[in-house]
Amino acid sequence: MAGNSFGKLFKLTTFGESHGEAIGGILDGCPAGLEIDLELVQHDMDRRKPGQSKIVTQRKEPDTVKFLSGIFEGKTTGTPIGFVIENANQKSKDYTHIKDVYRPSHADYTYDQKYGTRDYRGGGRSSARETACRVAAGAIAKQLLPEVKITAYTAAVGEIDLKKSYKEVDFSEIEKNPVRCPDPAIAREMETFIKKIRSEGDTVGGVVECVIQDVPVGLGEPVFDKLHAVLGQAMLSINAVKGFEYGSGFAGAALKGSKHNDLFNEDGSTKTNHSGGVQGGISNGMDIYFRVAFKPVATIMQKQETIDSNGNKREMQGKGRHDPCVVPRAVPIVEAMAALVLADFYLLNKTSKI
Amino acid sequence: MAGNSFGKLFKLTTFGESHGEAIGGILDGCPAGLEIDLELVQHDMDRRKPGQSKIVTQRKEPDTVKFLSGIFEGKTTGTPIGFVIENANQKSKDYTHIKDVYRPSHADYTYDQKYGTRDYRGGGRSSARETACRVAAGAIAKQLLPEVKITAYTAAVGEIDLKKSYKEVDFSEIEKNPVRCPDPAIAREMETFIKKIRSEGDTVGGVVECVIQDVPVGLGEPVFDKLHAVLGQAMLSINAVKGFEYGSGFAGAALKGSKHNDLFNEDGSTKTNHSGGVQGGISNGMDIYFRVAFKPVATIMQKQETIDSNGNKREMQGKGRHDPCVVPRAVPIVEAMAALVLADFYLLNKTSKI
């Protein structure tokens, strides 16, 4: 499974299964001399961690990141940053019932087919627990780019939609509610809905929107590694993601060029921003904004028909501790992946001209 | 600009500017012993080439691919396949008016900022002419996977939408009209609309849908290189793309898990296919389907305000030969990129188990 690395110069490689002893990673290529604020790292870990509120999974993990190398006397040394996060609160026996059974819309079947085996405990490697490593590394990426402001929030839960442009919302409201929606009234509506869904043993999807401000001009590498293309891969690699659009997105496909084009101001900024901060795959200095669609969590607490590994019909019901809606905890993951992308392109861009 | 390669084992690297002497590429990692049907390659080139109908750009390029290596006595030898495509019909003087002027929503400004220079003729490297190389390589990828059927078509032009699931359409209709829409009536509507838009000196966006059938189970490499994540990057790297969604996509974010989950049949296939043929980043053997949003072409034949490289206000009007809507010619490009992704994962999957 040679797909566990992300980035070219600022490169994260992760390891670990949901119910193994620990997860962790190596961040290679972080420049030397960067002062690391470990509290900022833990702050993002806490925003992602399970058990943080009543509308997320109740698995209790402190998710403390233990750095093993690459940081000396508070600063990066240019050597690889190795880190581990213990799995403290596994309840693997919750999963013995799925040892031979394929959960619908999970990765059980495809892992078994591809590898001929799988660690079935808690989804093993396919669990979103792996994203904790991304958040740890992303928190360092953010510190490499202190002037860049990356802000994600919940834009939809099921059919409840924020229905506002990012320009209209107050970012300071995001972390004030457990849903991470910047509109307090809609946040309450979403929270109530998630609770209702959970009480039904069901789950629901949603949309995360992300805005990146104060991006330097020039990030992104044409042709195949356009900034928005790599951002897209980064977001689509997050568990449960079904779609990615940036700038005008799918709605932009219905427009005419005369309306869609962003006319320039004299300083190179643009009057409108349908481009979403990226032109020709390269950042133009305007705000980057994009939307990420998450499907409903596949583990539901209702009975479902399925099959076992011998192709026999079976009935199953979810056990274990799960999120009724992944979106609130996905917000810091989206930010982390965005930070990793930008950090990598920031370093790559140092070689674009003599 | 170290971003001109795509793929890990089946790897395409391209070069070339719109108005340089030639474009071309190197396809490295194609297994030896593959019989190459050059007519199939040219067939896809012809589907992409300019001047093929009245609703596309009238630049005339034969777009004949000249293979220089890697094929001997009709078969691949395992060595890199080098190829060139001449630029026969450049009219570079059409572009002297933009030498110092930034076209709105083009890459002129960002290239200048990133590289400190640019080949302004026809957009240089940022031109979609580069995608001809992708189509050439993709046509070889298709031949590596003869059992896999990749079919793309126009699903929307501006606000005219096909409004049908791929299950409902007749693929045999696609190539019968210049828009490449599988519904003859809607195709005519789209064609009329594109002509109208062109007559107004304007452009319009659209959506391409792609369906991949008979995919082997097991393609895709978790965690970061999930099949749909790399497909997403591939599509977003095509010029003018603003969004990508697969399976249930953005609409799926509004659903509940109890409705979204795909229940298994006893043979491992699923009763529904909201997953879009991919679970946990790995193909499950069901149809893969996805949608790609294209913005309207930025070059319009209307007067627009803009600035020059000194930050002075300028007025400009598009010259040269351009597509009023990029979608009909994008259809084979989408297919080609899909083929490149699958070919690469097909080779990678040979090492997934002992």
Add this chain to the structure above:
Amino acid sequence: MAGNSFGKLFKLTTFGESHGEAIGGILDGCPAGLEIDLELVQHDMDRRKPGQSKIVTQRKEPDTVKFLSGIFEGKTTGTPIGFVIENANQKSKDYTHIKDVYRPSHADYTYDQKYGTRDYRGGGRSSARETACRVAAGAIAKQLLPEVKITAYTAAVGEIDLKKSYKEVDFSEIEKNPVRCPDPAIAREMETFIKKIRSEGDTVGGVVECVIQDVPVGLGEPVFDKLHAVLGQAMLSINAVKGFEYGSGFAGAALKGSKHNDLFNEDGSTKTNHSGGVQGGISNGMDIYFRVAFKPVATIMQKQETIDSNGNKREMQGKGRHDPCVVPRAVPIVEAMAALVLADFYLLNKTSKI
């Protein structure tokens, strides 16, 4: 420092400093279904570990490898294999005297210049302690290729040379003496010499020879990734290595073609083996053999003049626990790197033809 990964499909990434909390790595791309014998791993670790005999450094490290992921119920799962090795016996205060002083022929000066900082404790990242991770991963690579036999041994210590072709030596003698030289008499001579050198506070270099038998035909990827070229990089990346030659090596440069050419037997094997098992960068099934030159350890227990980070003259004398000759412990490292190279090419070769 984005140079901490080795391999394309079977890829090892390592982290860790000599006196940090732990060192470790991630082995990505190991096929699923491989039964792992942990005792074989530990056996190789023990062959490399410090304190194993009187002629090596007396730092005491159990060097127990703790696997954190990727192995489930005794078999690989195809997911990344994360592992850590604790640093148990650091004596960092041995190194405070070199905090601002550059040890001659060490990496202190170059790290400071490149990174603007360094972890001076025990050489930090530049310490050969990092190679413990290579041995751990190499032991898994060996298990992936059970039919291939990789054997390294000490061929020279200082001017004491084995002076025998690998064909003439008895591999079963290698591990019977602490020098790992297959000739008992010469081994004793080497051992006595190393003890004498140590008593003088000095160090000495040497040569490791490695033989790889029963290699499948077809490993190696022309043009730049020729089997012997990647073996060469692998060996030269080991601390203190100054040279690499395979087959006829430097001596072969003095020969005529009529003498150097290896004539074929009817089964494709060759009558002689000046080629060293590699022709055109691809294994031909004959024994691969190569020699690796190691310089004398730079840390000596004699007074040396040097400079500090301000360019002032200083006098220093080695402290800490060091090897008087690195070669005996380098033997398993050479084997491990050879195993990593072969495992990677073995996987790559699965895609060479349809």
Add this chain to the structure above:
Amino acid sequence: MAGNSFGKLFKLTTFGESHGEAIGGILDGCPAGLEIDLELVQHDMDRRKPGQSKIVTQRKEPDTVKFLSGIFEGKTTGTPIGFVIENANQKSKDYTHIKDVYRPSHADYTYDQKYGTRDYRGGGRSSARETACRVAAGAIAKQLLPEVKITAYTAAVGEIDLKKSYKEVDFSEIEKNPVRCPDPAIAREMETFIKKIRSEGDTVGGVVECVIQDVPVGLGEPVFDKLHAVLGQAMLSINAVKGFEYGSGFAGAALKGSKHNDLFNEDGSTKTNHSGGVQGGISNGMDIYFRVAFKPVATIMQKQETIDSNGNKREMQGKGRHDPCVVPRAVPIVEAMAALVLADFYLLNKTSKI
């Protein structure tokens, strides 16, 4: 054959067979704004090209490099530099006699085994003709690093050895004789010997030494991508190379640490240079010097026994035009590969610290 790329940021990918229509390559990642002197490129091509003197192969190739992209108005644009070199003077019928016969110590057998097929004309991809592309790209790398001086020369032909340290030789003599040996008397001896060898229908090996002066401190990426390790791979990837040593090399393995260590001057330079300009895998600013061993050319004009692809005994005799000694033409190839390595590390080093 996914091994046709070299470099991480400054990346060359080559294609082409000896008797195909053309060879060529793509140099991706060259920074924008670099003025390219095409005469300097051609100058190095001429130093490598066949037919340049009486002691090399008489195949006549102008070896003119045709640049197709990436250079505009005399400067690089940051886009990939595509180039082709025509094969003008193939005499493929010289090779029909080896269609089914394996030449001893050539790549015929291993290519057939690995790929199941091969382009037998002139050795196909395994021919050293491919190195023309390296020289073209290396000539651009040299221009990226104008302050660095890379000088290679012939240090041995068969048993005739220069027997001088690079410090003792006069570089200005190198290009004054067809052997490229800096000592006129020894050069004549070598030339006479090569002519004698050729008249016997035989070939001979030799050694190229290379010196790199005025290297910036800090190039090279520990751990696996140490400067000398990547230089080693680069050199070993050149056709016919059997060994690589730098600094004190194999001779250094016999020394004691007290003699081998390079003591510092107050400015950070060292009094001796056994290290060969590299410490801990990173350049220290001192001269880098290394030696490369080349085996005798395998094609000899004498009768040899061999086998065909069915395992039958055959007798064969070399035809075609070949070098009796590859070393004189290898000199610019060694320089080119050194330049590619340094250019890549130069770019990578831009990200080593904040």
